[in-house]
Amino acid sequence: MKKIKTAHVIRVFSYGGAEVLLRECFAHPYFKENVASDLYILDHKKLGLVEEAKPHVNSIRYYKISNWKFFIAYAKFLKHIIAGKYDVVHIHLPAAGWMTIPAKLFNRKTKFVYSEHNLVSFYAKYNYYLSGLAYGFFDCLIYVSHEVGEVVRRVQKGWFFKTKKAVTIPNGINTDKFTNVHRCYNDVNHNFTVGLLARFRPQKRVDRWAEVAAEVHKMNPNIKFLMVGNGPDDEMLRARIKCLNMEGKIELPGMLSDTTSAFKRINIFLLTSDFEGLPLAIIEAMSAGCVPVAGNVGGIKQLPFDGFGYKFDDFNATAIAKVIAAYANDPEKFKTESLQARNFIECNYSLTKQVHEIVALYKALNAEVNLV
Secondary structure (H helix, E strand, O other): OOOEEEEEEEOOOOOOHHHHHHHHHHHOHHHHHHEEEEEEEOOOOOOOOHHHHHHHOOEEEEOOOOOOOHHHHHHHHHHHHHHHOOOEEEEEOHHHHHHHHHHHHHOOOOEEEEEEOOOHHHOOHHHHHHHHHHHHHOOEEEEOOHHHHHHHHHHOEOOEOOOOOEEEOOOOEOOOOOOOOOOOHHHOOOOOEEEEEOOOOHHHOHHHHHHHHHHHHHHOOOOEEEEEOOOOOHHHHHHHHHHOOOOOOEEEEEOOOOHHHHHHHOOEEEEOOOOOOOOHHHHHHHHOOOEEEEEOOHHHHHOOOOOOOEEEOOOOHHHHHHHHHHHHHOHHHHHHHHHHHHHHHHHHOEHHHHHHHHHHHHHHHHHHHHHO
């Protein structure tokens, strides 16, 4: 059977959740069997995942759009997309979304699909308005969580955020890669660790994360802390850690390409974000047997945490710290909830399930073209 020729467009290809998930899709056997992928990256600076993606795609192009040659690079990008005559152009994240739309004017038969990973009401104004105007040109919207779709429906007005077709396909992860087989539940108090893997963006509120860590440390100085990542709030985080007298107590290794090794060290995955779509990292953490403690925001609301983990509606560092300390003091409680978290992800958020649903969508869209 002929593969579906697909261009994937994304603003950067570093270590954010959307980028990591795209890398995982490229490598999935069913995806490679059905989809012939080219990757287009609209920036030449953040390319950390390129080498890992190369074996699984036909070609990778990136463009220097963040300097004075913007218009030359942008025109070249549009020319390449148009000349590719793709069956599907799949776009990820807002800037890539509205920047790619002009190519649709020259590729009437190509289906343009956009994956919305975030809550649009939290976008910067320019992305909010440009995305709202661009939505009507996409042939299909993929919402990565029910909450993401609900927010879009709330802001729709006339042509603004208008959708021709929309489906919800939750983010999935490789449950064979992110596994809990390494856990020794008889020795959970040894190196009990609270952790985070994230891009340190403002919405992640890593300052609040450090505040919780400081409160936990007061209650149990044996608990360890690991924050894996980097980003625009890196310096702010370090200043906050110093102010809280937590220097040397919170490990900051920067961004790691091997995230599975980090999850193996983490017992409690703490997330203090102001907003989220459906964060890939928390799903990976739960699959690896980490117990989630997270703000009840965005796509996290659709994760029931039935019998495991803890959600908080209002941020209270001391109250959250008490919950975390309780897990460290009760190995049986941690073991039970760790196993429940793993089982929940296996049943509901596997990468295989997500990939099959995306490929089925591509095929359905192509069938519409063939019927014309």
